[in-house]
Amino acid sequence: MGRVLERLEVARRALRTLEEVAYLEEPSPLERDAAIQRFEYTFETFWKALQAFLREREGLEVASPKRAFRLAHETGLMAEEEARLALAMADDRNLTVHTYNEVLAQAIFRRLRSYAELMGRVLRRMDEGHSL
Numbered sequence: 001m002g003r004v005l006e007r008l009e010v011a012r013r014a015l016r017t018l019e020e021v022a023y024l025e026e027p028s029p030l031e032r033d034a035a036i037q038r039f040e041y042t043f044e045t046f047w048k049a050l051q052a053f054l055r056e057r058e059g060l061e062v063a064s065p066k067r068a069f070r071l072a073h074e075t076g077l078m079a080e081e082e083a084r085l086a087l088a089m090a091d092d093r094n095l096t097v098h099t100y101n102e103v104l105a106q107a108i109f110r111r112l113r114s115y116a117e118l119m120g121r122v123l124r125r126m127d128e129g130h131s132l
Contacts, residue, residue, distance in 0.1 A: 004056050007049035008126055014042040015119055022112040032109045036096050039112055043093045046119045053077075053126045065090045077125055082118055089115045 021027065021035035047065040050072055054060040058075050062068040066087055073083035092108050092115075 004049070004052045004126070007045070007052040008123060011042070011045040011049040011119070011123055014038070014045040015116060015123065018042040018112065018116050019120075022109075022116045027109065032105060035109055035112055036105060039108070039115065040093060040096055042116075042119065043089065046123070047090075049123065049126065050077075057129070065093075072122070078122060082122070085114060085118050086122075089118065 018035065018038040021031055021038060024031055024035070027035065043065070047068055050068045051062050054062055054068060054071055054075070058071070060071055060075070062071055069078065069083050069086035069090065072078040072086070073080060078086060089111075092111060095104060096108060
């Protein structure tokens with residue numbers, strides 16, 4: 001599980017940086033945009049950790065975040081509601097990297113708390129090596 005542990009540590013570090021800004025009550029535009037940037041790389045490290053976990057723990061190969069989230073639900077690592085939130089998170093991540101829209105940025109920022117909480121819960125489960 002060496003690769004998994006390494007990926008989990010990288011994802012935990014990234015999540016801590018997101019948490020520093022995701023809970024700001026009234027962020028400046030610069031803080032909001034920084035939070036979204038942190039969300040983008042946290043998302044990447046999170047799904048890559050999940051990918052490694054599914055490979056080593058479950059023997060499952062996944063090549064995309066959405067497939068990883070679906071398999072995390074199927075294997076019991078995520079509840080159905082969490083998997084739905086993770087899929088929405090993937091959609092938001094895709095929107096943030098392809099275009100910039102002020103209204104969209106504000107809406108995504110408001111969802112960052114729930115995404116950070118979800119990623120934290122799932123990372124803890126992977127750390128503990130078990131499902132729900």
